[in-house]
Amino acid sequence: MTGPLRDMRWEVLETRLLSDNWARLTTSRLRVTMSCGTVQEQWREAYDRGDGACILPFDPERGHVLLGRQFRWPAAYNGDDPFLVEAAAGLLDDDAPEDRIRAEAQEELGLALDTPRFLFSLYMSPGSVAERLHFFTATYGAADAQTRLGGLRDEGEEIEIMDIPLKEALTMVEDGTIRDAKTVILLQYAALHLMPED
Secondary structure, X not given: OOOOOOOOEEEEEEEEEEEEOOOEEEXXXXXXXXXOOOEEEEEEEEEEOOOEEEEEEEEXXXXXXXXXXXXXXXXXHOOOOOEEEEOEEEEOOOOOHHHHHHHHHHHHHOOOOOOOEEEEEEEXXXXXEOOEEEEEEEXXXXXXXXXXXXXXXXXXXXXXXXXXXXXXXXXXXXXXXXXOHHHHXXXXXXXXXXXXXX
């Protein structure tokens, strides 16, 4: 690394487990040596539920994308509309990202994929969440988008599958209907790289 932070160092003094329910929440005491030489002790929490993958299927002939709408408790907890429109996604659970995203596309969207295309990996909330999300896209056609409900009922999922024009999805970002970060990122990628010329 180059730049002013190249001399910054840190040491983990202790780590405590706060919760190990759906994911692991830990707090760590760090000794941080700033680039100027100042030494500080800091407490930092990390929420670790493993890495994940997400995908935006795109129909190049019709200019459509395949999304899902599902209930999200944290949105309801915040007093927002809890039915979020999202790209299909899931935790890796020790699978390779490409294998996991094929399974998620089948489970959530009823879509059988041959070769999803990897785009990039991002931290979605690096201030406290350890998860890295692997982003993919893939092509599909109108005949592939016949399923109306997806999700695994035994895991509490019920997902409304939405086969909509990319332009409509971008409008849904502008008007606040789509409020999920991974989906906004994928739609912006599609607008820049996948949308057909008018």
